[in-house]
Structure formats: C-alpha cells, structure tokens
Amino acid sequence: MLFVQLLLGGVQNGALYALTAAGFALIFGATKVFHVAHGSAFTLAGYVFLYGWTHNWNSLLSSLAAVAVAVAFGVGMERLVYRPIQRHEGSFFTVFVAAFGVSIVVQNLVGVFAGRGFASIDTPLSNASEVLPELFLADVFWVAILVALVMFVALTLFLSRTNAGVALRALAQNPDLLRAYGLSSSRLSMLAFALGSALVAPAAILTAMTTGLNEAVGNHVMLLSMASTIVGGVGSLRGAALAGLLLGVAESVVLVFLETQWASAASFLVLFGFILFKPSGMFGAAVAK
Amino acid sequence: MIAYFSNLATLVAIFGILAVTLNFMVGFAGIFSVAHAVFFGLGAYAGAQIALTVAPNPFLACAVAALIAGVLSLCLALPALRVRGEYFVAASLGLQMVALTLFSEVKSLTGGIGGLTNIPRPQIFGMEVGVLPLALLALGLLLWAIHAMANGSFGRTLKAIRDAESAAEAMGKPVAVAKALAVAFACAGAGVAGALFALHMSFVNVESFTLDQSVLVMAMVIVGGTGTLFGPLVGAVLLLSLPSALSFLTFIPPTEVGSVQQIIYGLAMTLLMVFRPAGLLGDQNKGKSHA
Numbered sequence: 001m002l003f004v005q006l007l008l009g010g011v012q013n014g015a016l017y018a019l020t021a022a023g024f025a026l027i028f029g030a031t032k033v034f035h036v037a038h039g040s041a042f043t044l045a046g047y048v049f050l051y052g053w054t055h056n057w058n059s060l061l062s063s064l065a066a067v068a069v070a071v072a073f074g075v076g077m078e079r080l081v082y083r084p085i086q087r088h089e090g091s092f093f094t095v096f097v098a099a100f101g102v103s104i105v106v107q108n109l110v111g112v113f114a115g116r117g118f119a120s121i122d123t124p125l126s127n128a129s130e131v132l133p134e135l136f137l138a139d140v141f142w143v144a145i146l147v148a149l150v151m152f153v154a155l156t157l158f159l160s161r162t163n164a165g166v167a168l169r170a171l172a173q174n175p176d177l178l179r180a181y182g183l184s185s186s187r188l189s190m191l192a193f194a195l196g197s198a199l200v201a202p203a204a205i206l207t208a209m210t211t212g213l214n215e216a217v218g219n220h221v222m223l224l225s226m227a228s229t230i231v232g233g234v235g236s237l238r239g240a241a242l243a244g245l246l247l248g249v250a251e252s253v254v255l256v257f258l259e260t261q262w263a264s265a266a267s268f269l270v271l272f273g274f275i276l277f278k279p280s281g282m283f284g285a286a287v288a289k
Numbered sequence: 290m291i292a293y294f295s296n297l298a299t300l301v302a303i304f305g306i307l308a309v310t311l312n313f314m315v316g317f318a319g320i321f322s323v324a325h326a327v328f329f330g331l332g333a334y335a336g337a338q339i340a341l342t343v344a345p346n347p348f349l350a351c352a353v354a355a356l357i358a359g360v361l362s363l364c365l366a367l368p369a370l371r372v373r374g375e376y377f378v379a380a381s382l383g384l385q386m387v388a389l390t391l392f393s394e395v396k397s398l399t400g401g402i403g404g405l406t407n408i409p410r411p412q413i414f415g416m417e418v419g420v421l422p423l424a425l426l427a428l429g430l431l432l433w434a435i436h437a438m439a440n441g442s443f444g445r446t447l448k449a450i451r452d453a454e455s456a457a458e459a460m461g462k463p464v465a466v467a468k469a470l471a472v473a474f475a476c477a478g479a480g481v482a483g484a485l486f487a488l489h490m491s492f493v494n495v496e497s498f499t500l501d502q503s504v505l506v507m508a509m510v511i512v513g514g515t516g517t518l519f520g521p522l523v524g525a526v527l528l529l530s531l532p533s534a535l536s537f538l539t540f541i542p543p544t545e546v547g548s549v550q551q552i553i554y555g556l557a558m559t560l561l562m563v564f565r566p567a568g569l570l571g572d573q574n575k576g577k578s579h580a
Contacts, residue, residue: 034375084563092374093321094566097511100504101558108548108555219500223382230379265390268383272368275380279372 001135006252012141012210014248015148016203018241020221021228022155023199025240027074028229029172030192033082034092035074036099038225039218040106041197045070046204046213047114053121053208067201074197075190077102083186103218111215120212140209147202152241155195159237168192172235220264227271233281243282295421299489301529302424303482306431308509308521310478313435315507316516317444318471319451320369323503324381327388328358328365328476330498332483334398337405337493339484347411347423350484358480359473366472370465373454385500392495404494411488420489427481436518447471508558514568523570528554 020042027035045066052062081098123140159165170178171188179185200221207213225240228247232239247267254266274281307329314320332354339350368380392399399405410417438444446467449457458464487493509528513520532550535541541549561568 028375034378081559081563085566088566091566093315093378094562096321096375096378097507098559098562101508101555101560101562104504104555105552105559108551112545112548223386226379227383230376261390261394265387268386272380272383272387275368275372275376275383279376 001132003253003256005135006255007249008135008137008141010249010252011245012144012248013252014245015144016206017221017224017228017244017248019148019151019203019244020200021225021232021240021244022152022237023196024222024225025229025232025234025237026155026168026199027192027196029235029237030168031078031082031171031189033078033086033189034096034099034226035077035082035193035196036096036222036226037073037077037081037102037106038196038200039220039222040103041070041073041218042200042204042207042221043106043110043213043215043218044073045201046208046217047110047119049201049205050114050119050121050208050213063201063205066205067198070197070201070204071194074193078190078193083189103222107215107218114215116215118212118214119208120210121208123209138210140206144206144210147206151199151202155199155237158195164188164191168195223264224267227267230279231271231274231281233283236281236283239281239283295419297529297533299419299421299424301526302421302428303486303489304506304509304525304529305428305522306424306482306485307479307506308513308525309428309431309435309518310475310482311506312510312513312515312517312521313438313478314471314475315510317439317451318447318468319373320365320468320472321374321378322365322369322381322472322475323378323500323507324365324385324388325475325479325506326498326500326502327385328362328479329483329486329502329506330388330392330493330495331358331361332480333487333493333497334392334405334483335480336484337408337487338398340408340411340488341405345409345412345488347413347418347420347485347488350411350488351423351427351481354480354484355477356480358483359477362473362476363469365476366469369468369472382500385503389495389499392498400494402495404492404496405487406492408487408491408493410491420485424482424485424489427485431478431481432518439518443467443470505554508554511568512557512561514571517568517570520568520570524568 020038024035024038027033027038048069049062049066052065053059077099081102082095085094085098159169167178167183167188168191171185171192175185178188204213207217224244224247228243229240231247232241232243247270250270251263251267254263258266307325311322311325314322335354335357336350339353343349364384365381368377372380393402411420411423412418446457446462449460449462450464450467454464486497505528509524510521511524512527513522513524531553532546535546535550
C-alpha cells in the first residue's frame, strides 16, 4: 500500500509539475528564451494567493489575483529584461544570468516581506481521508488532476484552433517567415510569456494547499520545469508535460528504496542521463550542436 | 582589525582563484558551468581529509585536491562534449544538485551536514604558516598560467572552439581533447581553492558548496568581465566586500542584511546584463559575447 500511496502522491505532484513544465516549454519553444525566472512567477503567484487567503478574500478573487501577478511578471520580464538584451546582443548566457539575477531578487524580496520558512493554507480540500485500507487521499488530489487536464485541453485547443495559437506555433518554427506574413513577433512573444506564466498560477495555488510554499520554492520549480522540458524534448509541449508527470512520480516512488534526501537527486540523475545519451529528449527533434 | 582584513584578503584570494578558473572555462572555452562550487567542494573535502588523516602539509593537500577535482571534472567534460548552450547549463545544474546531495549524504567522507571540523592549521616542515601567502601564491601562479595559455596555441585553439566549433574541428583542432583539458584545468584550480578554503576555515560543511555559491562565483566573473585576465579578480573583491560595506548601513535590520545583500547581487547581475553585458572591465565595443 505504501507504494500505491507514494505513486498517487507522485501523480498529484507530477500533474502540477506538468503544468509548470508546459509553461516553460511553451515560452522556450516559441521565443527561444530560456526563462530561468519561471520559478519566480510560481513563487509570486503562490504568495499572492496566500496573502489573499489570509486576508479573507474571496478564493476566486485570490486565484485571479495570483494569475494576474504571474502574467504581469512574465510579460514584464519579456519587456524589461529579455527584449533589451536581445536587442543589443542575444547571447543565451547573458539572458540566463539576467534571469537568474531576477529570481534571486524575487526570492529574497518574498523572504523579507512574507517571512521565511514554510507557509501553507488549510482548506477542506487538503484533509485526507482513508479511501481504501491504509490508503489516504485528499480531495485536492482530484482537483490537481482535473485542473491539469482542463488546462491541457484548453491549451491544446487554443494552439490548434485559434489564429493566435497557430501564429504562436509558427513563431516557434520560423520567426522570419512569420514576420514576412505581416504578423508581429513581439506581440506573439508577449502572448507566449503571458500564457506560459498563467499556467504556473494554478500549480502554485494547489502547492500552497498541499505541501506548502517557501521563498525558495521557485528554484525547485525552475529546475524541474527545465529538466522536464529537456527530458521531454525541446519543442514538444506534450513531451514536457509528460516528463513533468514522470519526474513527479519518480521523485515520489524513489522513496520506496531511498530516503527523502535522494528524491531530487534522482530526478537530476535522470536529466543528466538524458543530456548525455539522448539530448533530443523523448519527443524532440534532433538538437543542433 | 588586522585579523579582520587578513581574513578578508584570504577569502578574496581564494574566491579570486575560483573566479579566474571559472573565467578560463567561460571566457576562453565558452563552457558555461554553474557547477564550479562542486569542484570547490571536492577540493575542500579532499584537502580537509589529507590534513586530518595524513599530514597538514598544504602542498600535499592542494595537490591531492587538484588531482581529485581534475579527474572528476570528467563528469562536467562529458556533457560539454555532447551539448552546448542551454543544454550544458542544464546539465551542470543537474550535476550541482546531485553533488550537493552526495556531499550531505556520504557522511564517512564529508561529515554530512555537520561537516568536517578541527582541520589542523597548515604546516611546512613543522612550521605553521598562514593561508594568505599560500593563496596569493596559488592565485599568482594560476594568473600567470592563464596569461601564458591565453596567448599560446592552447588558448587560441580554445577561443577558436568557442567562436566556431565546427570551423575549429574542420581546421583539424582536437576539439574534444582541448575542451576536456580546459575543464580539467579549471576544475583542478577550483580544487586547490577548496583545499586552501578548508585549511583557512579549519571547518567545512556542505553549506559552502551550494548552487548559490556557484552563482556567486559566476557573478564575480560576469561583473568583472568574462574573458579578461583581471576582471574576475575585480568582481571577487567587489562582491566579497559588499557584506562589510552593508554593515555600515545601520538602518538595515541585522536579520535582513543577508537578504539585502542577495538582492543587491541579483539586481547587479540583471542590470549589468541589460546595460553592460561585457562586464566592468570587458571590451564594450566588441558588442557580442561569445556564447
């Protein structure tokens, strides 16, 4: 039963990782920006929801505020940091360092203003009940899976059925051709950042309800999203989401054999193995060296 | 006061070694590692174990530390040969996370979270010596070696690989060997810095080898200017004197000093990248960095 319990816990975490990973993959695929500050959007969204909850806001209002802050952060990064850097040079490492700097600032600002250490909220959703002998499950498990599924269906429909979605996929494939057709790549990049960042908000809210948040949670989220994007194969949203789910499950199931401290090392070993032996990931096209 | 400054100077020299070796990888070979603290840590544990179990001879400790860090740098060289750019950064992040877990879990060698304590002071022929002259000596030797290599055939091969790998390969340059050697040299240097750090602090634990530390060293390189000889040193001096400078600003509550310091690091990194991507000492007119 321990195994099933861990497996289900892994699925729950994995569904949330899948959401953040899909956001990262969407941004990286469309704009080629390695958005290392993606985890900061997660942190900010989670803490805004937490603030709303402790101040007795309506939970819908708190959720909307969380989404708004995540989107504003993503778009702000694109406008104020990534765009100016790409305008005068565009080296990927410059972008990486700048984004890392922002995530350090966000982590410490959150630490100063919201306090350090774990903060979580208790909702009726997070109370676990015994569904089978020795198997505990909280309602939030179903919520997490449902939210992840709904978001994916919505995202897939958006990318395949609407003009803006098709244009986003075109931006990922050939930005020059896109501009030749008279579409604005800069507005589409903003859209990619807005959508990608919006995806982290539900994951952040659900994390606040389950394992809780701390000011450094963004680092873990960023590393996992990045790992999933690479393991899944760059350019494939489905791959990133699936890899996020798998990493979540792996992180949890590994506890059957090993102690807790090894959990995150396990997922990074998987990442390391993929980079060494199959850098194109599970679903990606071959990468140019 | 003298003790305070000699402590600061020793740390500057040690972090200077880290920064100039990382700069060698980043600026000359175009290998953007965010796992430099791993090799710093390997060197520190190796040096500490030598001092604790064999003899507190600093040269022996540094040599063993350099050897271990240099050999294990293969873990970093392998992905560097396979992938570039974002993928390599991701691989080095992965290495950093795995190594950190190993550092805190392999308790027989590293002492776990508690670390290794009571590391004896360094002695040469039975005479106790300070770490500061040793660190300055190591730093000077490394700077000289990097200067010599930068203008020699090895350095030129590396720069060629950095700027156009396929072209360098087509010209018959041994790309794989050159990259692996550059990584091994830089990591061995970080190992030496680690051994000196262990001898200086007489205590090491996993806290000093985290991702934050790797990023701090990276920030020193970036702030000073990648690919310049003395830029990383300037970065090391600036970033290490920041904490003491902040302690003069009395309106910051002492509990928040650490955060304020981190916020300043972060802001400095971001603003520099947006407005002055070549660093303080870098050649701004070159315009393009060489990723």
